[in-house]
Structure formats: C-alpha cells, structure tokens
Amino acid sequence: MWARRQWLTSTHGDEGLERLIGVVSPAGRHLLRSEIDPKAWYNYPLFIELAIEMDKLFGDGDGKLNIEVARASAHTATRTIYQMFIRLGSVSWVLSRASKLWREHFTRGAFIVTTEKHATFAEAEIADFPFPHLCHTYAVLGFAIGCVEMSGESNVRGEVVSCRSHGADKTILRVHWGGET
Secondary structure: OHHHHHHHHHHHHHHHHHHHHOOOOHHHHHHHHOOOOOOOOOOHHHHHHHHHHHHHHHOOOOOOHHHHHHHHHHHHHOOHHHHHHHHHOOHHHHHHHHHHOHHHHOOOOEEEEEEOOOOOEEEEEEEOOOOOOHHHHHHHHHHHHHHHHHOOOOOOEEEEEEOHHHOOOOEEEEEEOOOOO
C-alpha cells in the first residue's frame, strides 16, 4: 500500500491522491489519509478496491496500470542495500527470492517460479491463492518485471498466459528479458 501511494503522489501529486480519496470507500479514505507502514499487512479486498479505482482514474480501466505501479514499487520499496545484492544475482536467483516474498504479503497461496539456465524468460504460477483477481495478477507480474529489471536485465516485459479470474485452471505469468521487443 505504501509503494502504491508513493507511485500515485510521485506521478499525480497530491491532487491525484485527493481524486482517489474522493472515489474510494471510507476504509480506503482512512488508509490513504493515514501513515502507511510499508511492512504492515493490509486487507486484500481494500488492496483490490484501490487497484481498481487507481486504474479507472489514471489508467485505461483494464487493470493493466497495476503492472506499472507494481513494477515501480519493486524499485521503490526495495531498500538500497538489497538492490546491490539483487544486481549481483542471476535472474533465477532474483526471482526465487521474489517468490519467497509471497509469504510477507499473503497467508495463503504461493508464487512458484521456474526458469532454465541461460533462458531469456521465466514462468511463474500463482498457486492455491483462494481470491484470484486480474488486478492482483497484474500487480504480481509488474513486481516480477521490476525484480528482473533490478537484476540488470534490459528490455524486460511480461504477459499473463492464463488467469483463474478469467476461468483458467491456473494463473500463469511469463517474464522475458533481452532481445527485441
């Protein structure tokens, strides 16, 4: 939540924050007006509400703004000391560490990353998460993109291969790096 507000105010200023405050629930208004602890756990439905409303106000309304917000938050929320280690690690190492962060944010489900040595892409599954939502899927994809960028790779891009919130059996993400766009 902290990184989302950071993105909002750095991109749209206090005016953008006030616009968002004007359209969210009382719980959302309270959260946005309070000091947000970057390490605290927050209500998942509230996260989804803010993700949807931010996308309606500042994106195209398709949920994809959450990719950019989460990509930026990977850079913003990762302390400088960790960024140095991330820069030294391989993409596989970085994504395996990112998958372990899942439990810092969610009590259920897992983020399972698979990649092969010398590959220029990785796949990940959001497994056993009981509340699939496309905005959440896009946020996880954006965070993974940001992590790969921090590892030093260029031309990083991602895609949602399948999503349970759209009726698929699994939520599968793919992140590519290097090469042509």
